[in-house]
Amino acid sequence: MRQEERDRRRAQAERSLDGLREAGVVGVVLPWVDTGGVTRVKSVPLQRLPAAAAWGVGMSPVFDAFLFDDSIVAGRFAGSAVGDLRLHPDLDRLTVLAAQPGWAWAPVDRYDQDGRPHVQDSRLLLRRLVDELAADGLTARTAVEVEWALGLADLPEGSEAGAFVPALTGPAYGMTRHVEVSDYARDLLTALTAEGVGVEQFHPEYAAGQLEVSVAAEDPVAAADTSVLVRHTIRAVSARHRFRASFSPKVLAEGVGNGGHVHLSLWRDGANLMSGGDGPAGLTPDGEAFVAGLLAHLPGLLAVGAPTVASYLRLVPSHWAGAFAVWGLENREAALRFVTGPAGSRQSAANVEVKCVDEAANPYLLLAGLLAAGRAGLASGARLPDPVEVDPGSLTDEGRRAAGIRALPSSLEEAVRAFEADDVLTGAYGEELSATIADVRRGEVAALVGCSPEEVATALRWVH
Incomplete structure (x- = not known):
């Protein structure tokens, strides 16, 4: 400097x-x-x-x-x-x-x-990849959804230290839950607005005590910054209300986990390349190639996007987590859900949602990996396979083989091996950072070897 x-x-x-x-x-x-x-x-x-x-x-x-x-x-x-x-x-x-x-x-x-x-700074890495994309005349717009489970800070008598007791009792997506959290949500939305965060949606989610906030798309570095700021603010508001917020991919071993879905679109000269084309779902050739690059590199990307042992307790079939390496139009069981947006706004709204990742991920590392994978698809002129229009988990093993559907890694060690074998990803991160990603992941695997799902969930509940 x-x-x-x-x-x-x-x-x-x-x-x-x-x-x-x-x-x-x-x-x-x-x-x-x-x-x-x-x-x-x-x-x-x-x-x-x-x-x-x-x-x-x-x-x-x-x-x-x-x-x-x-x-x-x-x-x-x-x-x-x-x-x-x-x-x-x-x-x-x-x-x-x-x-x-x-x-x-x-x-x-x-x-x-x-x-x-x-050399191992993830924010500088992401900025470099954004600049490389810009050198190709392209920009990306990204947003990270934030899900969290809200627990009581003051535990009932007899509770184990660090236990999760849901602060909300209403049904998933229910108005009852929204009323229960009304004052808390008011203070959270007020704080985020004051901090300049463009909140688009807030709602109760599926799991016990679970909530979600969606924010506006931004430049990738800004989007990663915003995801960190939003979680920082959620923690602070939660503490003021005598709650605790868990962003863990698996808060309770038997429950639905928190995702950290990434929405991503690719632009050139003010035009969204995810819309207005003759390709599948209206993709332009470059938009299709970019999404095909994401799909091809998903196994290795999980080492950065689903980076904990707990991530693989969440990443299971038929739980809307995207456990199979497929894409589909509005298919919430696909690892890549393609979103066209409503008629009349598709030019601005069309994007791909990466569903197989969670909030244990370093958002700078994750968005850098997604850009590297997409650029590799562009460079090779990659094309997408047919979209999957059903829950892949509902098919037999033979049916999935016939359709060319493959499962994503089912453990952190498997994801690390896929990462190390992916020259595009390791090349983008560089030798030192790639080695450290693998070393840290294997360190977590070793630290939790032999632990039950309940013990894994407990160990990681309040970390991220």
């Missing part, structure tokens, strides 16, 4: 100070998401923000190798106690936290001590 850039960042921070003081801000939270999908933070007093913007805040690179339980993997390129990085806040995304009075928030990029980008 050149001195001119440091000076620009310092000046930008200094210009923000008066407005932040007027908003009552006394400190700034500086978050990043580690390889395992856990959001880690440091923070600085407001008066230190200009120095942090110019010179960063120190943090060990060892966090690249952290597991869900804060143990550390001795990885091939991560896990050493030696070295230091600098956390540089992106002040273009500086946000006053409406649910945490006195605090602001700014996601960080990680650089080394000499100002070089950290």
